[in-house]
Amino acid sequence: MCTKEIMEPDIDRPAATHRPRSPADLFVAFTVMAIQGFGGVLGIVQHELVERRKWLTREEFLEHWTMAQVMPGPNVVNLSLMVGASHFGLRGALAALMGLILLPLVLVLALAMVYRSFAGHPAVGGAIKGMSIVAAALITANGIRLFSGLRSNPLGKYLCAAAGGLAFFATAVLRLPLVYVILGVGIPASVIAYLRVAK
Amino acid sequence: MTETPALDMTLSDWTAMLVHFLSLSIVAVGGAITTVPEMHRYLVTEERWLSDTQFSASISLAQAAPGPNILFVALLGWNIGLNSGSVVMGLLGVTLSMIGILVPGAALSYFVARWGHTHRDHPAVRAFKAGMAPVVIALLVSTGSTLAGAAEAGSPVSWTIFGIAVVTLCQFQVHILWLLASGALIGCVAWG
Secondary structure (H helix, E strand, O other): OOOOOOOOOOOOOOOOOOOOOOHHHHHHHHHHHHHEEEEOHHHHHHHHHHHOOOOHHHHHHHHHHHHHHHEOOHHHHHHHHHHHHHHHHHHHHHHHHHHHHHHHHHHHHHHHHHHHHHHOOOOHHHHHHHHHHHHHHHHHHHHHHHHHHHHOOOOOOHHHHHHHHHHHHHHOOOOOOOHHHHHHHHHHHHHEEEEEOOO | OOOOOOOOOOOHHHHHHHHHHHHHHHHOOOHHHHHHHHHHHHHHHHHHOHHHHHHHHHHHHHHHOOOOOHHHHHHHHHHHHHHOOOOHHHHHHHHHHHHHHHOOOOHHHHHHHHHHHHHHOHHHHHHHHHHHHHHHHEEEEEEEEHHHHHHHOOOOOHHHHHHHHHEEEEEEEOOOHHHHHHHHHHHHHHHH
8 A cells, every 4th residue: 555656856855665564574574674684774775765675765774764763772773763763662662662673683693503513613703704894894884875865955065065975084084983073063063054954 | 913822711701791792782783783892892902802803893794694694793702602612602602792792782682682672653653763774774884885995995806896786786686595606706816
């Protein structure tokens, strides 16, 4: 049962074209995403929720993701709770979270047992390193893809670029803890956005 | 410390571990991965429940396995349990560590997100999200590059793999499994 999309180009909140049918649907979707997510689920989550299942637009994803990132705890876990909750309340949140965690937990424990017998083998170590670099690239690529979600941002192109550049510099080069970046860049940017939105 | 410790975990040890993860859950803004240094200090250096090898293997295994990276915490609990003698203890470690790292943060996020969702049209909520959005995107870009830099101490080979993978992912529709398999193969040859 999908809600029909009504294209209204000048509205700043375009609706997603599809939605999950039930908590079970959420559970299955998040399980499918979780077991595809090698080296972290974030890359897959954006692809599945936005591009494939179309449960969220890029703008909605970015909104959820922003909240998921500034809240404590694993981002993807927070995201699953929010997406689940926005459709089916607490039931939806728990269904999505369990989907994300349960099967991968069983798999990772099985892998840990297998690993015990191969731990010393250098080829295994090399392969794991190679995979984790690709997984890291996936996270970066997702960040780059989300740029287009900034188009309707009240800050405008230049302030977005400035805030993003500053945040990147602070975390990637200066290695500052996230908290300083949120307080030092995110909050001032929010204040400017507030002045523009409230105008 | 590289030797695997043999433990006799008492009820108060397990409680201490649970409390450790419960408290980290609340401060883990940016994901549990940001609290890794603190976990290492407590579990390996202070309590000596895990060896260094076990600690770092738990993180790379969880990275390599499908599923959220947070499962490295489950593996930490699992290894502490195994170090104290049995698979049953291992499962107890998994359960306690996951409850600890998930419940407080998840509960807080759930309620704040609900509040934010109900008030999403309030100018302050919209402004907060708008102001944070470019920061959050920058964080993704930098998390990726930090993780890539951490692998093999940012050698030219690893940066090359990283660069090619980023461009491929942004420009072409390739299934991530193909890229991961290629990464594994190159890693095998380069560092195996």
